[in-house]
Amino acid sequence: MKKEILLIVFLIAVTSVILYTSTNTVSLFAGQHTFTAISDSENQIDCTACHSRMNSELSNSSIHDDLSCEACHRYNGTGITFASGDTAGSTPGNESHAAYTPRCLDCHGGSGTWIENTTGSVIFAPPAKAFNESGYGSDYSAHKRFVLDANASDTSPGENEACLACHTDYTVSLSYSYFWNIDYTLSSWSFTSFSYNGTRNSDIKWSKYGAKHEFVSLNSIDCTGCHKNIYDALVNGTDGGSNEDYLTHAPVEIDASRWDTDNSWGHYRYHYIPSANRATWVNSTYCLKCHNVIGYADEHPSDNTTYSLGNVAADTNSSSVHAAEALTCATCHGSGKTKAVIDDNQEPGNGHSGSSFVDNIASNYARTFNGDICMGCHEAAIHPHSMGCGRCHSKGNVNVTIESEPSGYCTNN
Amino acid sequence: MGDTKLLKLMLLAMGLVGVVLIVMPQTVSLFAGEHTWYNLSGGGNDLPCEKCHGDIAAEYQEATAHPKLAPHKTYPCTHCHRISGFGENNGTQIIYASGDGTGSTPGNQTHAAVATLSCMDCHDMNFYGKPLNTSTMVHHYFNPEYATCGWGGYPDGPRNCHAPPRCGWGIYIIRAGGFGLTDYANRSGYYHKPGVGWPEDTGEKAAHKQFVLDAINDSLMNDADEACIACHTEKQVRMEFNVSTGAIFTVNNSYTQTSSYWSVSDITPTNYTTYVEVKN
Numbered sequence: 146m147k148k149e150i151l152l153i154v155f156l157i158a159v160t161s162v163i164l165y166t167s168t169n170t171v172s173l174f175a176g177q178h179t180f181t182a183i184s185d186s187e188n189q190i191d192c193t194a195c196h197s198r199m200n201s202e203l204s205n206s207s208i209h210d211d212l213s214c215e216a217c218h219r220y221n222g223t224g225i226t227f228a229s230g231d232t233a234g235s236t237p238g239n240e241s242h243a244a245y246t247p248r249c250l251d252c253h254g255g256s257g258t259w260i261e262n263t264t265g266s267v268i269f270a271p272p273a274k275a276f277n278e279s280g281y282g283s284d285y286s287a288h289k290r291f292v293l294d295a296n297a298s299d300t301s302p303g304e305n306e307a308c309l310a311c312h313t314d315y316t317v318s319l320s321y322s323y324f325w326n327i328d329y330t331l332s333s334w335s336f337t338s339f340s341y342n343g344t345r346n347s348d349i350k351w352s353k354y355g356a357k358h359e360f361v362s363l364n365s366i367d368c369t370g371c372h373k374n375i376y377d378a379l380v381n382g383t384d385g386g387s388n389e390d391y392l393t394h395a396p397v398e399i400d401a402s403r404w405d406t407d408n409s410w411g412h413y414r415y416h417y418i419p420s421a422n423r424a425t426w427v428n429s430t431y432c433l434k435c436h437n438v439i440g441y442a443d444e445h446p447s448d449n450t451t452y453s454l455g456n457v458a459a460d461t462n463s464s465s466v467h468a469a470e471a472l473t474c475a476t477c478h479g480s481g482k483t484k485a486v487i488d489d490n491q492e493p494g495n496g497h498s499g500s501s502f503v504d505n506i507a508s509n510y511a512r513t514f515n516g517d518i519c520m521g522c523h524e525a526a527i528h529p530h531s532m533g534c535g536r537c538h539s540k541g542n543v544n545v546t547i548e549s550e551p552s553g554y555c556t557n558n
Numbered sequence: 559m560g561d562t563k564l565l566k567l568m569l570l571a572m573g574l575v576g577v578v579l580i581v582m583p584q585t586v587s588l589f590a591g592e593h594t595w596y597n598l599s600g601g602g603n604d605l606p607c608e609k610c611h612g613d614i615a616a617e618y619q620e621a622t623a624h625p626k627l628a629p630h631k632t633y634p635c636t637h638c639h640r641i642s643g644f645g646e647n648n649g650t651q652i653i654y655a656s657g658d659g660t661g662s663t664p665g666n667q668t669h670a671a672v673a674t675l676s677c678m679d680c681h682d683m684n685f686y687g688k689p690l691n692t693s694t695m696v697h698h699y700f701n702p703e704y705a706t707c708g709w710g711g712y713p714d715g716p717r718n719c720h721a722p723p724r725c726g727w728g729i730y731i732i733r734a735g736g737f738g739l740t741d742y743a744n745r746s747g748y749y750h751k752p753g754v755g756w757p758e759d760t761g762e763k764a765a766h767k768q769f770v771l772d773a774i775n776d777s778l779m780n781d782a783d784e785a786c787i788a789c790h791t792e793k794q795v796r797m798e799f800n801v802s803t804g805a806i807f808t809v810n811n812s813y814t815q816t817s818s819y820w821s822v823s824d825i826t827p828t829n830y831t832t833y834v835e836v837k838n
Contacts (some may be wrong), residue, residue: 162625176792176794178617180790181629183790190576190790195789195795195797198799205693226736237731237733237735238734241761244760244766245763291820291822300827310807315805317804317805319808320809321809323811339815353804355831511817511818513811518714557605
């Protein structure tokens with residue numbers, strides 16, 4: 146009985162305390178009447194309170210990790226008026242209230258811009274070469290069309306889809322569509338027939354962390370991520386059995402039994418990679434050898450000297466492109482170029498040296514076919530051992546079928 | 559029980575009853591004080607809202623950073639919850655119950671207060687002074703609820719919109735622009751004079767515009783208030799983001815025998831992932 150009385154007294158006490166300390170009514174959301182003061186200069190509303198993931202991504206980023214949210218998302222160089230409650234006045238927003246989604250070219254267009262980082266230092270955001278120019282610069286930029294189409298897309302502001310694809314850890318899936326193969330016949334280095342056939346659909350997924358705010362360093366942009374079909378064409382191709390694999394796109398392989406690793410210019414073959422190294426040496430650096438000669442030469446002074454890349458670069462348009470040049474074999478090997486075609490000094494005959502054969506291909510055939518036309522003879526796997534050297538090395542009589550990347554299978558009769 | 563104990567108990571009971579009879583009224587109401595009525599004849603609101611809404615009154619005081627400048631901290635409840643003269647309620651004046659002066663006004667849409675007001679009622683700054691279908695000026699300037707507007711002086715500090723740091727009549731600067739919601743074309747019901755409104759408020763670049771538009775369409779709170787409160791108050795917010803971590807680019811090679819070009823015909827975000835952010 147005594148315990149029961151104590152329990153009743155205890156319950157009455159607890160209830161009294163609850164009634165005493167509670168309010169009679171509550172608002173819908175606790176805290177909704179505690180407003181954040183925004184009168185100080187700069188931004189007092191913590192973006193990362195709702196966007197901590199972006200903050201984390203940026204912390205892991207190779208570049209831009211020293212920038213605040215506001216540096217990009219309230220960038221003041223676009224003419225956008227953001228809302229602000231700073232100091233004695235306030236500014237109602239016009240084009241935006243708190244933040245906007247910037248175009249990368251807002252900072253990296255034109256002549257670049259200076260912005261303040263989180264340590265208070267003013268740093269330079271360099272212009273995105275070529276793409277910073279009116280009309281996105283030279284048509285020789287291999288990715289110019291990508292940028293144009295990204296700008297036309299409404300998935301992201303401006304050209305950002307293209308920027309994100311290469312410069313961030315955003316995963317890129319590509320669904321390519323192009324021709325399956327070409328057939329052509331040459332007689333005395335003149336085309337007597339040419340046709341393109343079929344459609345190849347190549348799906349490629351460059352899996353990354355998926356973080357749009359993790360920017361990658363420039364030297365870690367992997368060309369083969371998006372161009373895996375070309376990587377496979379250079380590394381795997383179609384298995385040639387006892388013969389070389391059918392490796393296309395560039396003469397990466399040679400006939401080890403018949404060809405030297407040195408070429409007729411007297412130096413180690415520029416495009417050649419020993420089979421043991423193909424899987425690793427076919428990378429962005431290898432791509433730059435042709436698609437950005439200036440960039441490659443800058444980073445490889447020894448090769449610059451060996452291959453006279455200063456002169457080769459002058460034959461190209463690599464000074465006016467963003468990352469890569471859309472080119473043909475004739476860009477370097479056409480008439481009058483530093484590396485114009487010369488004859489194999491170990492074989493009889495004149496081949497097509499001194500002729501306009503390569504120039505003719507570049508002028509009269511679509512760029513997309515150019516490389517495969519050349520590879521129809523220069524692909525090592527189809528180097529015929531038994532049909533006589535003169536057919537190619539002097540007469541120019543061939544009948545070629547060659548598949549596009551990545552299979553590269555070829556017949557040359 | 560012995561006679562002595564019984565006598566003591568009876569004396570104690572009598573003493574208690576005597577004390578109770580002295581301190582109690584002869585009859586008791588259900589609640590003490592329920593017959594002490596507030597006088598409503600003064601200008602503005604005479605009822606202490608915080609008597610029941612102490613939690614909200616306390617929240618205002620929790621804005622510790624720059625307390626003198628903390629938004630709304632010194633405003634009476636009625637500025638918002640008996641809002642009048644701002645074009646509120648889509649331009650239709652709200653009639654509240656009032657006992658001001660010698661007359662009185664029965665309420666129409668509400669009696670004492672509106673719970674579901676909108677931040678943008680005040681922060682669109684578009685009201686010219688007359689509600690729809692009437693020629694009577696009802697700008698809040700004429701309303702005794704707002705008679706205290708102005709610099710309150712120390713120690714009270716600024717009391718409302720017209721006090722420092724934003725002084726004077728030109729307080730259009732408190733307009734929540736940048737979402738395209740104060741543009742003349744977007745809320746025509748509020749306007750009564752051509753040209754009133756803020757056409758420069760396009761909101762075309764606002765990163766949170768869809769958030770605001772979705773908040774307007776959501777019935778949890780009035781208008782865009784869910785969005786306003788998420789950023790501008792210390793309310794805890796849990797957000798579930800569903801974002802793409804990649805995109806599919808459809809790349810086509812167009813060609814004839816003599817010319818070719820590559821193009822990206824479609825870009826579709828993909829690889830969506832969901833994650834939670836909690837703002838505390």
